[in-house]
Amino acid sequence: MGRKRLQEPADGRPTVHTVAARAGVSIASASRVLNGIGGSPETIRKVRAAAAEVGYVPNAIARSLQSQRTGLVALAVEDIGNPVYVEMMRAIEAVVASSGRQLLVHATGGRIDNETALLRRLANRYVDGMIVSPIRVTDDHLTALVDSPVPVVVVGQLGADAAVDNVRTDSRHGVALAVDHLVATGRRRIGFVNGPLDTVPGTARDAGFRAALTRHDIRCDEDLIEVGDFQYAAGRTATERLLARADPDALVCANDLIAVGALHALLAAGRQVPQDVAVVGMDDTELARMMFPQLSSVSLGSTERGRRAAELLLQRIADPTLPPRREQVPPSLAIRASSGTPLPAPRPGGPPTTHPTSEGVTS
Amino acid sequence: MGRKRLQEPADGRPTVHTVAARAGVSIASASRVLNGIGGSPETIRKVRAAAAEVGYVPNAIARSLQSQRTGLVALAVEDIGNPVYVEMMRAIEAVVASSGRQLLVHATGGRIDNETALLRRLANRYVDGMIVSPIRVTDDHLTALVDSPVPVVVVGQLGADAAVDNVRTDSRHGVALAVDHLVATGRRRIGFVNGPLDTVPGTARDAGFRAALTRHDIRCDEDLIEVGDFQYAAGRTATERLLARADPDALVCANDLIAVGALHALLAAGRQVPQDVAVVGMDDTELARMMFPQLSSVSLGSTERGRRAAELLLQRIADPTLPPRREQVPPSLAIRASSGTPLPAPRPGGPPTTHPTSEGVTS
DNA sequence: CCGATAGCTGTAAACGTTTCCGGGAGTCTG
DNA sequence: CAGACTCCCGGAAACGTTTACAGCTATCGG
Incomplete structure (x- = not known):
């Protein structure tokens, strides 16, 4: 019989079916080999060869549908041109990367519809979780945050009763x-x-x-x-x-x-x-x-807030049943x-000089 | 008889099955109503009500698996703290948004493994296409770009023979x-x-x-x-x-x-x-x-380069068979x-004063 | 009053992957 | 040599959606 191309998608891209057929094994075996779990030496060789020949590259969407995770985390901020968000992003990225995930950033431009649209889109499973730093908060917004299908951490002030993880300053x-x-x-x-x-x-x-x-x-x-x-x-x-x-x-x-x-x-x-x-x-x-x-x-404390927000998010992804938490950075x-205070110039990268106030608002 | 919760996922989140069961219709009808195509008034009412009651929110991953598109486009740059990339991003975002897609940004930090890792991850269908502005380019990198499963446009210099859409300057x-x-x-x-x-x-x-x-x-x-x-x-x-x-x-x-x-x-x-x-x-x-x-x-011309790159990308997403193109911005x-040249101060936002050179390198 | 048509509906098959489970072959032990 | 155990394999079911297809009812025209 001729070649079997029944499993080949119209798009022309090879799938695990293609590889399996070419290697003469089942898709289960092919999948196992491609994921590095099990397989006899001979099977491994055949599958690897077949995969290389057809240039197989796994479809992450399908994988995510199965595994219920994407390995992606999103950060939504208003204006990425503001260096404060860049610093926050760097801190978040460091934490997120340590969990083997990747960080994606979205600039909402402060258009509130844009932000809720993002939430409704990204949060619907495109990412494992997201950190949002809204500068305007409407009720609509809030409910979108609260019953997001995916864990959300908010950086910034939020109503006292909101059931969302929250990192704020004063x-x-x-x-x-x-x-x-x-x-x-x-x-x-x-x-x-x-x-x-x-x-x-x-x-x-x-x-x-x-x-x-x-x-x-x-x-x-x-x-x-x-x-x-x-x-x-x-x-x-x-x-x-x-x-x-x-x-x-x-x-x-x-x-x-x-x-x-x-x-x-x-x-x-x-x-x-x-x-x-x-x-x-x-x-x-x-x-x-x-x-x-x-x-x-x-x-x-934007760096600190970013770091904490990322940690909260990772914890919540690991255990979605946690009660909402709130942290404050002074x-x-x-x-x-x-x-103009004639101080000896502080080291450029050093810790900022703090100056306590008489008012005990916080910390 | 009692409630039917067979279709309910362990996770507890409602799916279209949940909604359909609750509304007493098939999942096909439920899906149609939720997408706004067809359905009798009565069916529409029941499905809408059921969806609202259980708080249904569609799983974008599953939808993407079916539709073969995500509506997301990614931009990967080295350092998002560099305002040049912010300006480029703004230009890209404007174009991308006009196509109904959303832009995600990833900062690679110049670590080349990070960038190829991103490519191999995101490009595997998490996004409909991506724009990459690498500052270091290895062969490994290049092949990853060339046979990305998803359209890629490169902003920056690239080998003359690379079969990738490319927007550059001199x-x-x-x-x-x-x-x-x-x-x-x-x-x-x-x-x-x-x-x-x-x-x-x-x-x-x-x-x-x-x-x-x-x-x-x-x-x-x-x-x-x-x-x-x-x-x-x-x-x-x-x-x-x-x-x-x-x-x-x-x-x-x-x-x-x-x-x-x-x-x-x-x-x-x-x-x-x-x-x-x-x-x-x-x-x-x-x-x-x-x-x-x-x-x-x-x-x-970072704004211009961003705009052109986005346009090239959208065109290629629409028609992946296009030959690789190259554009240059002077x-x-x-x-x-x-x-120190005592010029009458140009308007802050106005077009920059250009100064021609004798060397005909470009443009 | 009958056939054609339009509109809804449900069944089932995709999309591409991972994984449970049962079966078969081989090896080791008593 | 029988039984237990290990390892590998393939079939099939999931993940949650969309959609082609066919069947059904109701309406309309003749």
């Missing part, structure tokens, strides 16, 4: 650290360049800023508060608007990208940093150390040249 | 643009801070630099050439080493991260930029505009404050 406290430091170094006209107020971090930081001023008996001047989005360009233009109507001696910025924009606007306007205006950023990313002068910045302040 | 020409510009503005002691020479871009840029100097009858002083990797920190330390033994009046840097490191090292060493030393980066990322002074930079030079 960014209100973080802003307080910045304000305390600036007040302690003699600044009084402290401005604030924030991100959108309809985001979770935006509202938290706004509240933190106002609370901190109040605690120092400083009146909150609305002219000193400006809002953009969490990007460099917005930080720059927002600062330009602020400078056009007010004269701050310090600026707190809701993240490092904004702080870089502010720095740029200040220098372009002829203000000296830190002599005329001190600047403190937030997230303490590599970007803060890349600036000249180097930026003081409030660390929200913020700390790294003081550098941009806020 | 970074030798790009370096030439930088050198020409610096020479034209009176610089003669031009230094070069490069990435590793065992990478494709590293060698290309090295060759381009030497060729450009030769063309201008400038002797190539090895003391003015320094190598690190493609990161900020390495750029800074490499520049420090260079400054310790030589006295350049200009620096060409192999990418913007290195250029920022160089800028920092120069300022820390008390050199004025651009008065004492002119600096030109490469990739023309947002980072270049974020610096103060703003960095001149050679654009290698470099151009954006002149800003760091190289």
Whole structure:
């Protein structure tokens, strides 16, 4: 009889059937050999040869359907251009890789439909689990997170009652650290360049800023508060608007990208940093150390949060019955040249200098 | 009689069987209703109700096995902390999203085994196609790319004979643009801070630099050439080493991260930029505009390359029989404050100013 | 009133893999 | 030499979906 090509898929790609037929064994034997379990030397030889001849490569989708796992983990963040997420991603990747899985990243661009769409898509078994760091959280969103078919860990603030693993920091406290430091170094006209107020971090930081001023008996001047989005360009233009109507001696910025924009606007306007205006950023990313002068910045422990989130996720994948857990990473302040305290320059890669606040918000 | 739970998977998650049983219809009808094709009003009502009650969510893996597609596309790059890849990713994402697919990103960290492992894993049907931008290319790598089960587009230089869709630029020409510009503005002691020479871009840029100097009858002083990797920190330390033994009046840097490191090292060493030393980066990322002074930079068209790569990929997914294609995007030079030519400041987001070279390498 | 047609429905076969299970052959032990 | 044990093999069932096909009912036209 002629060649048997009955098992050959239309697509032309060899399957385990192809290999088995060519080697003259059953698909069970072929599969076993290809997975390195069992098989007589002769069978192994034949199957290996057949597989090599036809260029067999296993179909991971079919394998996953059978094994109920993909070996992939996803991270969904709003903006991958923000170095804070890059740092978080690096930490997560390290943990995830140690479990033999691979990390995939998806940038949602902050479009909330995009994020829920991703959840509904990826989470439906394309990945073994996912870490999500949403900046806006709707109820719809929340339910999508809670009854995701696949384990989910959220990085960021979340309603107290949400039954999802959650790693957070206290960014209100973080802003307080910045304000305390600036007040302690003699600044009084402290401005604030924030991100959108309809985001979770935006509202938290706004509240933190106002609370901190109040605690120092400083009146909150609305002219000193400006809002953009969490990007460099917005930080720059927002600062330009602020400078056009007010004269701050310090600026707190809701993240490092904004702080870089502010720095740029200040220098372009002829203000000296830190002599005329001190600047403190937030997230303490590599970007803060890349600036000249180097930026003081409030660390929200993104590396640590990423690491913990990944660990939580792996634990939950291993045992989905665990109760929801919540972890909190305390913020700390790294003081550098941009806020003018004449400290001996800290080692570039070293641990940030922390600065305790009087308010016991957290930790 | 009692409840029928035979079809219920051990995992407890409802399948289409569960829904069908509960609605009292066949799985075919259930599937049809859930996909919105056909079904009597009564059936539709029952199935919808049953699905809602049990919280049915389809298993995407099983669906993909059947449909032979996942609706996912992957991008693999070396270092996602490099803004050039972020810009490329944004361009790709825009195109990919327009085809109703989602983009996933994987950072290989430059470990070549990691990249081939990814290929062998993801490419085995987890994604409908992938875009890879490798900085090191081995033969092993190449064969993995060529006979990937899934369409692959490579961004970057590749052997001339490789049968893979390929979008490239001419970074030798790009370096030439930088050198020409610096020479034209009176610089003669031009230094070069490069990435590793065992990478494709590293060698290309090295060759381009030497060729450009030769063309201008400038002797190539090895003391003015320094190598690190493609990161900020390495750029800074490499520049420090260079400054310790030589006295350049200009620096060409192999990418913007290195250029920022160089800028920092120069300022820390008390050199004025651009008065004492002119600096030109490469990739023309947002980072270049974020610096103060703003960095001149050679654009290698990363956005354009990303867009084209995505288009090639989509075309190939639609028709896998297409012959391998190759596209080339010409470099151009954006002149800003760091190289000292007193130009009227170009609009921040506007098109970069191009500077033609006499050498007809490309375009 | 009858045949054709349209619309639903259910059965079953795919998609490509892993794995349970039973059978057969060979080896060792008592 | 019989029985137990080990090893290898192949058939078949799973994983959860979509879909080709055929059968059924109801409607419509003549």
